[in-house]
Amino acid sequence: xxxxxxxxxxxxxxxxxxxxxxxxxxxxxxxxxxxxxxxxxxxxxxxxxxxxxxxxxxxxxxxxxxxxxxxxxxxxxxxxxxxxxxxxxxxxxxxxxxxxxxxxxxxxxxxxxxxxxxxxxxxxxxxxxxxxxxxxxxxxxxxxxxxxxxxxxxxxxxxxxxxxxxxxxxxxxxxxxxxxxxxxxxxxxxxxxxxxxxxxxxxxxxxxxxxxxxxxxxxxxxxxxxxxxxxxxxxxxxxxxxxxxxxxxxxxxxxxxxxxxxxxxxxxxxxxxxxxxxxxxxxxxxxxxxxxxxxxxxxxxxxxxxxxxxxxxxxxxxxxxxxxxxxxxxxxxxxxxxxxx
Ligand code: PMV
Numbered sequence: 181x182x183x184x185x186x187x188x189x190x191x192x193x194x195x196x197x198x199x200x201x202x203x204x205x206x207x208x209x210x211x212x213x214x215x216x217x218x219x220x221x222x223x224x225x226x227x228x229x230x231x232x233x234x235x236x237x238x239x240x241x242x243x244x245x246x247x248x249x250x251x252x253x254x255x256x257x258x259x260x261x262x263x264x265x266x267x268x269x270x271x272x273x274x275x276x277x278x279x280x281x282x283x284x285x286x287x288x289x290x291x292x293x294x295x296x297x298x299x300x301x302x303x304x305x306x307x308x309x310x311x312x313x314x315x316x317x318x319x320x321x322x323x324x325x326x327x328x329x330x331x332x333x334x335x336x337x338x339x340x341x342x343x344x345x346x347x348x349x350x351x352x353x354x355x356x357x358x359x360x361x362x363x364x365x366x367x368x369x370x371x372x373x374x375x376x377x378x379x380x381x382x383x384x385x386x387x388x389x390x391x392x393x394x395x396x397x398x399x400x401x402x403x404x405x406x407x408x409x410x411x412x413x414x415x416x417x418x419x420x421x422x423x424x425x426x427x428x429x430x431x432x433x434x435x436x437x438x439x440x441x442x443x444x445x446x447x448x449x450x451x452x453x454x455x456x457x458x459x460x461x462x463x464x465x466x467x468x469x470x471x472x473x474x475x476x477x478x479x480x481x482x483x484x485x486x487x488x489x490x491x492x493x494x495x496x497x498x499x500x501x502x503x504x505x506x507x508x509x510x511x512x513x514x515x516x517x518x519x520x521x
Pocket of ligand 1: 187190192193195323325326327330384463465469
């Protein structure tokens with residue numbers, strides 16, 4: 181099992197080296213792998229249940245993204261096994277079955293969660309940090325220049341403070357700094373879908389174009405988001421739900437300024453606040469996808485879901501507990517994790 185994620189603060193800016201805060205949620209993805217014996221001819225395959233799609237890894241760069249992602253994750257998994265020569269890794273073709281209970285294009289890290297589930301099924305003893313690194317190879321196929329936050333949170337669960345290097349070249353080559361954030365209390369989040377699927381790659385490219393055309397204003401927005409993330413970390417550690425809500429609202433204003441919000445997202449945020457949420461914002465790439473709202477208690481959470489439902493938006497409540505959610509294996513923190521913030 182690999183969890184889906186909600187970015188609470190810092191999406192988009194995180195691509196350019198601003199820290200971000202994200203939490204793993206109790207919905208996610210699963211995968212099973214069956215290896216043929218070494219030397220068996222034939223390609224490896226991946227079937228994703230629910231999407232009704234099967235791909236094989238014998239593709240070139242023109243192949244379907246999912247097929248290329250399978251090819252690339254197999255390549256890095258096999259390379260890692262070859263480096264760790266002591267570890268025996270099957271070399272024949274592998275048949276992988278996977279599925280997810282996350283909406284694709286919803287901003288909840290569906291592709292990364294499937295990637296993490298597949299990476300774990302291929303190599304069940306790899307540590308979370310290694311899994312997250314391998315999934316970046318998978319994510320690059322779908323997203324071009326992923327920050328890596330989705331894969332890290334999906335592999336680790338809990339609440340995570342994530343920061344990649346500010347320099348573009350280093351960001352691709354060096355390891356990000358990933359730290360666990362210790363929540364003072366369980367967070368109660370409402371997640372609602374705007375009903376519109378969006379492409380992370382397209383939205384990240386749109387922000388990149390905006391940054392090229394208006395470097396100063398975009399830089400100012402990123403600086404403001406960075407300041408928000410600092411305050412948000414303190415609010416999360418203090419369990420101050422009201423402050424977290426206010427900071428979510430401010431982050432939403434800044435995301436609207438980057439033109440990644442939509443009328444549906446704005447409506448959902450307004451509905452959530454009016455129904456008693458402490459704050460709300462889009463989560464993930466925007467341009468559609470999901471909204472996250474924070475509430476003090478279940479009654480208010482249900483009121484938010486009801487308000488969304490009346491306007492035709494589906495949603496669910498999720499709890500993020502202070503202790504890292506178990507996401508399939510109770511591994512030591514990955515190498516890239518450098519203690520709590
Ligand atoms: O929409 P998602 O779940 O793919 O999240 C994207 C988050 C971005 O910051 C917009 C991109 C990234 O790679 O971090």
